[in-house]
Amino acid sequence: MKEPIISVRDLVSKFGEQTILHDVSLDIYPREITVILGRSGCGKTTLVKNILQLFQPNSGSVKIFNKEVTTMDELEFNSMLSKIGMLFQNGALLNSLTIFDNVSIPLEQHTELSVDIIARMIRVKLKLVDLTQAENMLPAELSGGMKKRAALARAIALDPVILICDEPSAGLDPLTSASLDELILKLKNLLKMTIVIVTHELASIHRIADRIIFLDEGRVLFSGTLQEAKKTSIPEVETFFRVGKFG
Amino acid sequence: MKYENQILFLDGKLTKFTVPDLLHELLQYKGKKINTIDLSGVSSIDSAGTAFLDELVLNLQDFKPQLVNMSKIVESAVSTFSSLSIKKPVSGRKENFFISIGEGLLRWRDSVREAIYMVADIFYWSFVGLFNRKNQRKGSIIQQSLIIGVDAGGIIALLSFILGLILALQSAAQLRQFGANIFVADLIAISMVTEMGPILTAIILAGRSGSSIASEIATMKVTEEIDALRMMAINPIRYVVVPKFLAITICIPLLVTLSTLVGIFGGLLIAITYLDLSAVVFFDRVFEVLTTKDVLVGLGKSFFFAWAIVIIGSYYGFKVKGGAEGVGKVTTQSVVASIFWVIILDAISSLIFYFKV
Ligand SMILES: Nc1ncnc2c1ncn2[C@@H]1O[C@H](COP(=O)(O)OP(=O)(O)O)[C@@H](O)[C@H]1O
Ligand SMILES: [Mg+2]
Numbered sequence: 039m040k041e042p043i044i045s046v047r048d049l050v051s052k053f054g055e056q057t058i059l060h061d062v063s064l065d066i067y068p069r070e071i072t073v074i075l076g077r078s079g080c081g082k083t084t085l086v087k088n089i090l091q092l093f094q095p096n097s098g099s100v101k102i103f104n105k106e107v108t109t110m111d112e113l114e115f116n117s118m119l120s121k122i123g124m125l126f127q128n129g130a131l132l133n134s135l136t137i138f139d140n141v142s143i144p145l146e147q148h149t150e151l152s153v154d155i156i157a158r159m160i161r162v163k164l165k166l167v168d169l170t171q172a173e174n175m176l177p178a179e180l181s182g183g184m185k186k187r188a189a190l191a192r193a194i195a196l197d198p199v200i201l202i203c204d205e206p207s208a209g210l211d212p213l214t215s216a217s218l219d220e221l222i223l224k225l226k227n228l229l230k231m232t233i234v235i236v237t238h239e240l241a242s243i244h245r246i247a248d249r250i251i252f253l254d255e256g257r258v259l260f261s262g263t264l265q266e267a268k269k270t271s272i273p274e275v276e277t278f279f280r281v282g283k284f285g
Numbered sequence: 286m287k288y289e290n291q292i293l294f295l296d297g298k299l300t301k302f303t304v305p306d307l308l309h310e311l312l313q314y315k316g317k318k319i320n321t322i323d324l325s326g327v328s329s330i331d332s333a334g335t336a337f338l339d340e341l342v343l344n345l346q347d348f349k350p351q352l353v354n355m356s357k358i359v360e361s362a363v364s365t366f367s368s369l370s371i372k373k374p375v376s377g378r379k380e381n382f383f384i385s386i387g388e389g390l391l392r393w394r395d396s397v398r399e400a401i402y403m404v405a406d407i408f409y410w411s412f413v414g415l416f417n418r419k420n421q422r423k424g425s426i427i428q429q430s431l432i433i434g435v436d437a438g439g440i441i442a443l444l445s446f447i448l449g450l451i452l453a454l455q456s457a458a459q460l461r462q463f464g465a466n467i468f469v470a471d472l473i474a475i476s477m478v479t480e481m482g483p484i485l486t487a488i489i490l491a492g493r494s495g496s497s498i499a500s501e502i503a504t505m506k507v508t509e510e511i512d513a514l515r516m517m518a519i520n521p522i523r524y525v526v527v528p529k530f531l532a533i534t535i536c537i538p539l540l541v542t543l544s545t546l547v548g549i550f551g552g553l554l555i556a557i558t559y560l561d562l563s564a565v566v567f568f569d570r571v572f573e574v575l576t577t578k579d580v581l582v583g584l585g586k587s588f589f590f591a592w593a594i595v596i597i598g599s600y601y602g603f604k605v606k607g608g609a610e611g612v613g614k615v616t617t618q619s620v621v622a623s624i625f626w627v628i629i630l631d632a633i634s635s636l637i638f639y640f641k642v
Contacts, residue, residue, distance in 0.1 A: 092512050116518035130513035132505075144517045 041104070043068040043200065043232050044089060049098035051081075051088050051256075058084045059256045061098070066200075071226055071233045071246050076253030077284040082236045083127065083204055085253065090124060090202070091115060102200070120148040123193035125203040129185040131177040137164070137188045138173040144195045163191040167221065183214040190218075194225065201225065202234045207242055219245045240282035252278070286310050291348075293319045296326025299334030307337060319345050325354035335366035342369070400600050403522065407596060410523040411530050429532035433494050437536075438543060441489050445544040448481055449473060449551025457559050466560040470570035473552030478575060478583045482545035484631055486537065487590035491623040495598040498529055499619035502602025503612040511603075526599045530592070537591040538584050545583070578638075586634045590627045597623040 042065035051059040058081045066072050074082050087093045089100050091107055100107050102122070107115060123144075131140045141160045145151065151159075164170050167187035177185055186206060193201060203222070207215035219242050225231045226246075237243065243250070243264070250267040252260040252275050260267060260275045268279050277285040286307065287294040293314065297303065322341065327334075342350055355363065453469050460466055502525055505511050514521045549571065556562040601619035605611045 087512070090516060092515060119516060119518045122516070124513070124516045126509040126513055128508060130509035132510055132513070133508075143519070147517050147519055 040067050042066055042101075043103065044234075045101040046089060047099045047101075049085070049088055049100065050096045051084055051093060052096050057256065059088065059095075062253075062256070062258055064251050064258055064261055066232065066234055067249065068199075068232045069226065069230050070248040071222065071235060072249040072251060073243050073247040074234065074236045074251045074253065075238065075243070075278065078238075080253045081256040082253060084256075086124075086202055086204055086234070086236065090122070120144070120196055121199040123196065123198035123201045125186070125189050125193045125201070125206055127204040127208065129177070129189035131185060131189055131192070133177050136174050136176055137169065137180070137191075140177070140188065141192045141195050144192065148196055159195065160191075163195055164188075166194075166224075167191045183210050183218075186210065186218070187221075190221070194229075194231075197229060198231065200232045200234070204236045205238075206235065207237060207239055212241070215239065215242060216245075222246055240279070250275075288314050288317060288319070291318050292321040292323055293350075294323045294326060297328060299327050299330040299337065301331060301333035304333045304337045311341075318348055320348045320350050322350050322352050323354050324352060324359055325356075327356070327359050330359050330362045332362075332366040335363050336368060338363065339367060339369050396604075400596070403600055403603070404596055406520075406522045407526055407530055407599070410520060410527045411534075414523065414527045414531065425528035426531050426535075429528045430535050433490070433529075433532050434536040434539060437489055437493050437540060441486055441540055441544050442547045444489070445477075445482065445485055445548040446551040448485060449477060449548035450555060451551075452476060452481070452548075453552035453555035454559070457555055461560065466556075466562055467566065467570055469552060469556050469560055469562070470567050471574045473549055474571040474575050475579060477545045477548040477552070479579050480583075480631075481548060482541050483583050483587040483590060484627065486540045486544045486587060487594065487627045488624055490533070490537070490540070490591065491594050491620055491627060494529070494533060495594040495623040496616050496620050498526070498595060498598030499602040500612055500616040501525070502599055503605035503615050506603060506605050507608055507612060522599070526595065530595045533591045533595055534588065537587045541584060541587045582634065582638050586631065589630050589634075593626045593630060594623045597626060 044066035046065075047063050049059055049062040050057065062085060074085065076082055084093065088095045089102070091100075095108060098108075102118065105118070107118070110118075131137070132143070135143075138160055141163055142156055145156045145159060149156075161170070161173070164173055167190050169184060169187055169191065172180060172184060172188065177188070180188060190203070190206070193203075206218055206222070210218065222233060222235070223246055226233055235246070247264045249263050250260065251258060252267070252272075254274055260270055260272050262270070267275060270276060274285055277283075286296070295307075299307070322338070330338075338352065342352070352363070453473055456469060456472055457466075460468055502511070505514075505521075505525065511521045511525075514524055553564060553567055556567050557564065598619045601615040601622065605615045
């Protein structure tokens with residue numbers, strides 16, 4: 039068995055009185071695409087943000103690259119962040135900056151590279167997501183799909199080891215979302231990235247997933263490979279894989 | 286609607302338009318034993334009709350009534366819309382009066398602590414930002430200074446002029462009665478320099494810059510831009526707040542000076558036209574009565590006003606909950622709070638500087 043690259047144990051997360059995540063434990067393995075599934079509001083975004091320390095977990099442990107991050111100091115965690123890319127649900131591009139400048143932020147932040155080199159790296163990433171023409175546009179001038187792709191370019195600007203995408207295909211038409219899937223597969227195969235994707239789309243899951251983690255009301259209902267998921271008898275998971283909807 | 290042998294017959298439409306009448310009609314069968322509800326005559330039903338049936342069944346639950354003879358359409362509507370199986374969400378526990386006071390205090394303590402951390406962060410990064418420009422938005426301090434300073438300058442100058450004019454005019458009549466015309470210079474100079482200039486500037490900045498800081502940060506928070514910054518290892522306070530903090534620190538003394546000078550000119554206008562003073566006499570008197578301390582106190586406290594505005598705007602911006610309406614709410618709150626604190630700070634400084642001497 040491979041060593042997990044992210045490992046979560048007994049994670050509990052609350053908003054005030056309300057417990058959102060109940061003792062969540064899971065493992066993410068290197069060079070795989072892990073899909074986190076679950077109906078909306080079940081805590082997927084909260085889980086991802088807890089892993090990345092954007093929320094402080096109430097209890098439990100999160101290890102990334104075999105290091106406990108919940109107690110890590112900010113400086114050490116920040117340097118770890120250069121190996122992690124995150125695509126937020128709505129892109130979260132900085133609205134006052136052009137697409138080019140948005141993609142340049144992580145490069146300027148984490149490297150000492152010269153402006154020319156950075157510019158080249160940005161253009162390569164924009165080419166990869168097919169946004170070469172849009173580099174001088176502001177986020178407000180892009181369509182939803184373009185924003186997602188620009189945000190993806192920013193997330194992979196530093197060739198991260200781990201890429202986390204929160205509902206990359208939500209709100210996109212099937213064609214665009216299929217091309218996004220292809221891009222994600224490319225990242226996995228060419229750049230050997232470990233990828234975590236939050237998504238609901240069955241078609242997309244069949245195309246890209248290696249491993250499935252199924253959340254229900256803040257608990258892990260199932261975790262295993264795609265093949266195991268298709269054969270499981272857990273009713274909610276079985277229903278989802280049969281009809282592509284949450285029962 | 287018909288009642289026979291413990292059977293209630295419903296017929297026709299069972300919709301949001303007919304349910305009110307049906308409820309009325311039902312009153313006549315109140316207290317009757319009903320163990321079967323026959324729906325064979327029902328031609329159509331919607332969610333209101335189903336809710337009516339649910340209520341009926343619940344009210345008659347002692348008799349365990351059965352719904353019978355439903356057509357296919359009615360049956361599927363009932364199974365879709367029926368609310369009988371939905372459990373009410375467990376509402377929060379009932380709060381004891383003392384517990385809620387205690388929790389309020391704890392929340393207040395937490396927010397004070399958050400605010401203190403934020404203030405420390407802002408001052409720390411502003412200081413670091415002065416020496417280390419890496420990772421700062423290029424040209425952002427200059428840009429922010431222009432936004433804060435130039436844009437607010439016009440309106441501040443206009444209002445200060447009017448204020449100076451009014452102050453002089455209101456007092457002129459009284460002063461003339463006593464032949465004390467020259468004292469209009471004292472009045473205008475001291476009140477503009479120590480009080481009116483700083484406070485007017487601060488209130489306008491609270492309305493313009495404070496609100497824009499709060500709404501910008503709140504918007505960035507709800508669109509996850511703040512999270513994105515943190516994921517790129519950028520401190521959001523440093524990136525978003527510090528340029529504004531430094532810019533307002535540069536701008537406020539200039540704006541207060543502008544406001545004071547223009548206000549004094551407003552007074553001068555009245556002095557010349559209404560009190561028969563000459564400009565030279567007026568300014569002689571102004572420079573005679575003003576002490577360095579007055580000027581320093583006026584400028585000094587304006588820094589505190591400016592910092593309070595930025596800190597309060599940022600605090601409310603980061604506190605936002607929910608979506609777009611949350612942004613509007615914290616923006617309003619931040620303006621009210623920053624004007625409140627500007628006035629409180631002003632009162633405190635008056636106490637410190639004027640009782641002591
Ligand atoms: N900032 C917040 N404050 C309070 N409750 C929140 C907040 N964010 C999310 N929640 C609650 O947490 C639960 C899970 O939300 P989320 O993780 O966004 O769900 P998902 O991403 O699976 O759709 C929801 O019930 C939501 O109401
Ligand atoms: Mg989500």
